[in-house]
Amino acid sequence: MAADNADKLNGAEEAPQERVQPDPPGYFEGESMTRRRAFTIAAQGLGGIAGAAIVLPAIGFAVAPIFHRGRERWEAVGPESDFVEDTYRQVVFTETEGIGDAGKTVAYVRRSSADLEEEPGKFVAVSNRCAHLGCPVRFVEAAGNFICPCHGGVYDFQGKRIGGPPVRPLDQFQTRTRNGQVEVGPRFSVTNQMEPVRARDPGEFTGGIWEYLYPPRPDTFPPP
């Protein structure tokens, strides 16, 4: 009967003004969204949750080491009598454990000097990591300077930059004395005024506004 009517009305003047849409499956009076739309939203939401459950842990796994601060590590590098005020003694110690020789680093250690207005009775341990891009610097006894082989960075006796591309003085390690042995501990960086700040990577400025432009990483230790 309906088909007959449709055939008769096809193209005739008395065609109905608007076509009556059949109710979609599952329709009921007063529904706020169609069944199809509800299922679409539910399926996409579940898919999003499933995707996040896989992706978020993976990202966290890759990024988490940034926020992991290791154990504070101190290592004895020799008796107090080994170190003098006017020159450095090279010591090798482990900075990262568990990876053999690759985890070792070099520090140049001396007694603090009254001539340089340093606190007496302490020890200074200067890192050999160049503040430009991290090459190993060498203390040249004759010149009394630290010199970097890679790009020609030069530092004075205290580790302040006096030439070449480095952006700040050489890093230092915290020192302490235990049972007559000098021990070196966590690394810290210094500003151009030799104020200690938290350790920064090479190539990053310290002091003033640079403290905000190169924020300290969460895994570094507070300065002494």
Next chain:
Amino acid sequence: MPKIRAPKIPDFVVPPPLRKPAKPGESGTPKGPAPADLKTSPPPRKTHGERLEGQAKEAPVDVLAWVDQRTGASGFLTGMMFRKVPKGTNWFYTLGSATLFAFIVQAVTGVFLAMFYTPSVTQAYASISHINNDVPLGQFVHGMHKWGSSVMVILIFLHMGRTFFFGAYKYPRELNWVIGVVLLILTMTMAFTGYLLPFDQRSYWASIVGININGTGPIVGPYLSDFLRAGPELGATTLSRFYAIHMLLVPGAIIALIGAHMYLVVKLGTTAPPWVRATKPKGAEPVAQLDGGSAGDGAGPAANGGSRG
């Protein structure tokens, strides 16, 4: 300078839709004797062996036809391999394929190196020494991978230079330029991460310098270098992290993007070199040799690019 004519492509190589139509009065097959009357002189019966032989000869064609019927690959391959290229196409246009070939060499040699390499801080250097000194042809394969990486970087730069100087990055090929730049960055990432893997003095210090260069970027720099090192110092996790990036993450991205890059090359066609002048289309001059109608879908823009110059 006399131009050397390219040899004519034999008819049986050209797929039927692209074949030059026979001129009227000239049939494609050579004229032979008129077909004999089948009733008076039937063709000789074939023996069973002869029939089997005939079927065996048809087998490769049958297999290809079976695949083609289910994939439609022949239409795609015909459009891709017999697409038109503009006048003036020259050797500079092979730099992209050369880069692709360099990548394939890196992929193949890399797979075989991975069979002997150990991504551990204490064993990496020893395993590379083992490859170089003990494994048969190990030094050769390692050398191919080591020098091949430089070759790939050089070739990708030359390819980019060709695209730039020929103006081939312009509309409608901007997206392909963008994909190419991403491929360039990924290639540099491969070179950087691969450099650490032998874990000798050179690669150790070079990676420290490279990571610290990353760290000089304000605000994000310290976090970026920390992410690359996976900690405050270069160590065991750094090596395995670089290994994973070098082996799994970047190669997959490169393969996917090469696919997109080549799809766009086939879709949009190549450009003519800038010194080729645009020629006026001469009315209904038939497109030489090829039947434009059937190959038009894949090759249309190429032909336009050629005439636009």
